[in-house]
Amino acid sequence: MPRLDIPIDASPAYRARLERLQRAVARHGTRNSYFVTDGGCAFRFTNDPAVGWVRFRFEGTVLTDETDAKTIGSDLEIVLDQETCDWLTQPAVEWLRLTAKHAVETEFDRYIAAGDLSRALERLAREQAASDAAGGYLGMNL
Numbered sequence: 001m002p003r004l005d006i007p008i009d010a011s012p013a014y015r016a017r018l019e020r021l022q023r024a025v026a027r028h029g030t031r032n033s034y035f036v037t038d039g040g041c042a043f044r045f046t047n048d049p050a051v052g053w054v055r056f057r058f059e060g061t062v063l064t065d066e067t068d069a070k071t072i073g074s075d076l077e078i079v080l081d082q083e084t085c086d087w088l089t090q091p092a093v094e095w096l097r098l099t100a101k102h103a104v105e106t107e108f109d110r111y112i113a114a115g116d117l118s119r120a121l122e123r124l125a126r127e128q129a130a131s132d133a134a135g136g137y138l139g140m141n142l
Contacts, residue, residue: 024061028075032064034108041078041100045085054083054093056100062108069112071105 004025006018017037024035039058046052060076078097 020059024075028061028063032066032068034062034064036060036062036076036104036108039076039104040081041103043096043099051084054085054088054096055081056097057081058100058104062105064108064112071108071112074101074105074108076101076104 004018004022006015006022010018021035024033037059040055041058042053042055044053056078058076058078060074060078062074062076063072064070065072078100080093080097
């Protein structure tokens with residue numbers, strides 16, 4: 001990311017999103033971390049499309065290994081968005097929230113596999129070459 005500053009004329013919603021992005025970068029950095037927004041995860045428990053489902057919304061950071069080939073964790077804000085289960089209990093919501101986290105991490109691995117991994121490997125080779133040229137130091141990634 002070339003810049004993290006917030007435009008003066010940013011709408012309140014855009015400003016809030018950029019502030020969340022700034023917090024994610026401050027917490028996880030930009031290397032091997034990906035900020036996902038407007039995500040959703042639905043679970044269906046019946047064959048009736050009007051009854052028996054829950055949907056979570058999520059946003060946050062997905063972290064990958066050094067080669068950007070595998071998800072190693074995530075830091076996501078996952079909230080229950082809608083549900084049509086009158087039998088839903090709070091312990092079930094918590095378990096489904098954890099399940100949504102695992103689902104996002106699994107799907108991010110599928111996203112990596114479907115993408116162009118060679119670009120990530122080229123980027124890593126460029127960073128390593130720059131580090132070697134600088135005597136083993138590259139910015140704050142000592």
